[in-house]
Amino acid sequence: MSAPNDSVLERAAAERRVWDVLQAVTDPEIPVLSIVDLGIVRYARLGPEGRVRVGISPTYSGCPATAVIKQSVGQALQRAGFANIELEDVIAPAWTSDWITDAGRSKLLEYGIAPPAESVSSVRQIVRPSLVIKCPRCGSAATSRVSEFGSTPCKALYRCTSCLEPFDYFKCH
Numbered sequence: 257m258s259a260p261n262d263s264v265l266e267r268a269a270a271e272r273r274v275w276d277v278l279q280a281v282t283d284p285e286i287p288v289l290s291i292v293d294l295g296i297v298r299y300a301r302l303g304p305e306g307r308v309r310v311g312i313s314p315t316y317s318g319c320p321a322t323a324v325i326k327q328s329v330g331q332a333l334q335r336a337g338f339a340n341i342e343l344e345d346v347i348a349p350a351w352t353s354d355w356i357t358d359a360g361r362s363k364l365l366e367y368g369i370a371p372p373a374e375s376v377s378s379v380r381q382i383v384r385p386s387l388v389i390k391c392p393r394c395g396s397a398a399t400s401r402v403s404e405f406g407s408t409p410c411k412a413l414y415r416c417t418s419c420l421e422p423f424d425y426f427k428c429h
Contacts, residue, residue: 267302274300274308277336284324285408288367291325295355298346307340308333313351315410353428365392369411370425389425391416401425 278300279292291297291312298311310329314322326343333341353372356364361371373387388397396418406413406424415422 270306271300271302273336274302274310274333274338277332277338278310278329281325281328281332284321284328286364286367286369288363289360291329293357293360293363295353295357295360296325296351305340306338307342308338309342309344311344311346313346315351317347319410321408353426356426364426368392368423370414370423372426372428374428387428389414391419391421392423393421394419 275292278297279290281291283289283291283294286294294315296313296315298313299309300311301309303309310333312322312326312329322345329343330341354375356371364371370389370392373389389399389401390397391399391414394416396416398417399414400417401412402415402422403413405411408424410427411424412427413422414425
């Protein structure tokens, strides 16, 4: 078996750099969460002549943060020395909250936002009427939904009946 040539190794190193740059781009609505942790970066590929192609999925159709995210990605890659950049919208399959990384879920919780309670891989789980959403501040399961929409449309507003604090819940999608 032959050793990989220098161009293959250089390309792999450049792709790792792209992922490192993307890991540093934060969601504008939840600044403690990177877009990689959020699971909206579908791919990052290095093509011919060093062209960087990044596929991004919105968390939901019409999400106003998508334009800001794409602008931030382009700027971050340019600052890192990548000049030939193509950002692509990836709408199928649709983004799901299942793609939030474990690190992302932990960051949401530490920030005071309850992460999605369960997987949406089954339709039954989506339509189930009563999810138990634990308070990210005190951990109590004694919570109630105040509004279907919280600080952004992808979150619902809840209140803990134990510590009496309001909090956002990142809805399952």
